[in-house]
Amino acid sequence: MTALGILVQVMALLVVGAYIFVVADRLMVGTETGVRAALVYPVRRLSFLLLQPVTTTERPDFEAWILAPSLLFGLAAVGAVPIPLDAPSAGGDIPAGLVLFGAAMLIVLVAVYIFGWAPNSALPMIGGYRFAAMVLSVGIPFSLVVLTTAIPAESLSVGMIVEAQSNLWFVIEQPLGLPIYLVTAAAIAFWGPFDLPEGSDLAGGIAAEASGPRLATWRFARAALMVTLALMGQAVFLGGYLGPVLPGWLWTVIKTLILLVILASAGRTLARMRVQRFVWFGWVILLPLALVDVFLSGWIAL
Amino acid sequence: MELKERLAHLAKTGDVPVFAVVGSGHRSPVRRLRLSDGINLVASPRHAAVLLVAGTLTEAATETVSRVHDQMAGPRVTVGWNHPEPSIVPLAENVVGGVPDVTAAIRQQFANVLTGTIPGEPPLLPNVDPVEWRGVGPYGHGGAGMTGGNPYGRPLPLRAPARDTLELDQLPITIGPWFAGFPPGLALRVLLQGDVVQGLEVDSTRFVSDGPGGVFERALREPTLIRDLEMDRARHHLEWMADALLICGVDRLALRADRLASTIEAGDVQRVDRLIASVRRSLLRPMTMRGVGVLPPDVDLTGLGPVARAAGVAEDARAAEDGYDDLGFTPVTHTAGDAWARFSQRAQETTQAIDLAGRAGNRLAFGSGAVEAPDGLHRAEGSRPADRFVAMLEVVLNGEEWGDLVTTIQSFDIDMESVSAPKDVP
Amino acid sequence: MVGIGAALVVFVAAVLTVGAAQWVWSAPGERDLTVPERVPFAGGAEPEFHAWNRFHIRYYAMALLFLAFDMEMVFMYPWAVVFVREGLLALIEMLMFILILVVGMVYAWREKSFEWS
Structure with missing residues (x-):
């Protein structure tokens, strides 16, 4: 596949996926407007945000403020490159795809932090620093559970990892993997119940000063990030494009949707965790569990 | 421009983002x-297109409401709701x-301002720099201090006393009175070091007028x-629970609590029980509330209603009433005294209230000068519990992380409409 | 290495797309904001100070611990690939390495490094 082909594929995937995710989230809130209204909700919302002007604060860091949504979307896009859609070599089959993905997801910290820093306003800034605490706490367990899937595959290529699941999906072979992955992925996408940087106790936190197109691009980039995380989740734990009868790409789509719906519903039904509890949770619960996952899976693979 | 018209046509049928200033x-x-x-309802005016000014505000609120108005990104429009004083902000309507009336009006004005039928409102406050420019260069560089001079007029944050030879900053900032995480009308001047409160003072200005007083x-x-x-108690507690759930990010359950508050009927205990079971499944206790907002042991809890009972003080004015005695009323209590105990306390008092209402028949309560209101003991003479809560905030919240501070303040259920005028605060 | 090249192309293109979208949409026909419209939001009150400050992060000890574990992650990527080939030896070696780090983690926990100091 050429670079241009991959670019078109990734962009299309993220735009469509982000749309579906926003619709799913809208349905999860439980307003009585119904499915039809939810389907047009993203369009109406985007139209409104495009009509609003971009506001600024007194002395913001303009460059950082414009860079943050761009960087977040860039990271979401580059994280999706190594994920194969219907065959091991489809997509940008990168030998060390897992490393690229892991690196991109941890740099999300920079995008979120500067988005909170840029407006020079107290509440967004607290949000940015909260996110730093979160990523430092879950970055290691997140990388560990993703890396563990490379052990039986003997490769860091995502295509090879999917192929290694032809007998048994890793969600069963590595039972701790997917739950830890979903929890840490929600945290990295600052999605509920870990939406601490954008919490309602900070009046919207990092996004409190953003309006119009700036808010639209930020929300879009975050939805795209969720899609990338769900795509990788299904590839390394749910056997990616493997599945009977249906074509491979359809399996990828179905499994991605399942993970997106799980994440969306958790975001709206679970209470936001306190930041101190979260740091404790990341280090004392998630990290040891992730280490157990590594060695248990290693033992099984031998 | 045709594109803008098309966008406006799409947007006007969507959700209206409203920033609400809630008066008495x-x-x-x-x-x-x-x-x-x-x-x-949005928490930041930057996300809003409509400013809703509901109920009565005091003269002192003018500047704060105008500021929030100007912070809206625009095209913006202001709608009043039973708001008698157009002097505070000029209202479009x-x-x-x-x-239903105000919903229709908000939707109408939103559509009008998007399609250009009415122009967006201009800013209300004068276009003058708040503080004189004291920087040397165009970016404030070249003077003394970290960035040299005072960029954009405002000074840099204060320097905290050195600790372990580490010099850190402290940021004094006033939050409120229209911060969605606080009760409407509460403004706090906090000294923030990082995200931790190192000093706190309640702004004694009254922003909302005295409440009309209910049942x-x-x-x-x-x-x-x-x-x-x-x-009324059940409805009040359910609405309070909806607020708590919103602050803790459980929007779906908050909506259910709101719905329950507007439709609940006497004796219908099961629906409340189902809601509370869902709240437990949302992990509100372990994730957000456990151990948060515990009062120091020397705080006098008498007359503080659910907050006192959540800390083990089995005191309830209803226990002295004959009518309640007939119904076999005994006060519910919890012992932990944290934010979750207060939530759980109010949840159980809600089911208890609905049960009592279902069995009460025509029994009467003779207040005899004291009545157990949802936020605590009200007496015919003397101040309301809100005064006591406001007075204790300083002691309780010092040293708290910001999120815990918001959870704690919400857990008290402070009604700023019933706070005494500044001179009466003890 | 068409893969890495493609990843670079996608990254740059994605960043530029969103950056350009922001710039194009906010550029034409915008009026300058007045002073009160630019005041940072604090619930209606006016800030007296710049918000930027030397923010006291309460989790600095935890951040140091993160560095130690992050270095360990660097070793684990190649380790995971050769693990099955090297067998039990690789498992035991990494176990020893991790155990040393875990001792550090337990110590940090005991010292309350995961709480706000």
């Missing part, structure tokens, strides 16, 4: 507005009526049906 007597109605189709105020003066009192 309108906390409940604004909460009910959350159930209205197509109204989305003042609606006198209930939730509990009436019960102080005349015999009242227990049924009415208890149903």
